[in-house]
Amino acid sequence: MRKPGKTLAPAPFDADEVRRLAEGLKALDGALLPILHAINDRFGHVDERAVPIVADVLNLTRAEVHGVLTFYHDFRRAPAPRHVVRLCRAEACQAMGADALHAELEKACRGGPVLVEAVYCLGNCALSPAALIDGKLYGRLDVAKVLELART
Ligand code: FES
Structure with a gap:
């Protein structure tokens, strides 16, 4: 589950970090949302390149991950303006x-x-x-x- 106050400064996209975040949360019930929140918090947005990684870790299709990512307005899909x-x-x-x-x-x-x-x-x-x-x-x-x- 998402913990307030644990957000780090946004970082450049890092596939290894995305996989590490996803692997760390995949055991949760309904892990997709916490994983997307963790990625959003870490990078300031959920880069399209994170979708196949998350899909692989959760054994979901890219379309399933993309569908959830685009359904919720909480997730930024591009870096926030400074x-x-x-x-x-x-x-x-x-x-x-x-x-x-x-x-x-x-x-x-x-x-x-x-x-x-x-x-x-x-x-x-x-x-x-x-x-x-x-x-x-x-x-x-x-x-x-x-x-x-x-x-x-
Ligand atoms: S009309 Fe612009 S501040 Fe009131």
């Missing part, structure tokens, strides 16, 4: 250029470590355009300032 920018798209921020800012940020951040999401009013309308960057509220933003804050 920074999250939640940019306000509500009226006051729109009036101050949030739509253009959002488009520029999406272009600048595509495929990188910064995820840009839309939110609707952060209660910081007087300092629009506003955003939460890694959970901290900022205002009067432009692209350069957002990228600087998200990379620090």
Whole structure:
């Protein structure tokens, strides 16, 4: 069973480590979920390359493991972004250029470590355009300032 507080920092994919985690938990009832949680916790996501290893250890088909992996939203299937920018798209921020800012940020951040999401009013309308960057509220933003804050 998954133990809170036992999570290590995400690590690069390691097939031997995946097999070791799976072998260590395979005796549990319903071992697939604890194994997928352990892999998700260890690597920050469940890489597609882990599926055949887990299937082999549990004597399941790849399709069975893949089915469980994709059914539950708890499991990330790609590395988590290192920074999250939640940019306000509500009226006051729109009036101050949030739509253009959002488009520029999406272009600048595509495929990188910064995820840009839309939110609707952060209660910081007087300092629009506003955003939460890694959970901290900022205002009067432009692209350069957002990228600087998200990379620090
Ligand atoms: S409309 Fe953007 S913070 Fe309120």
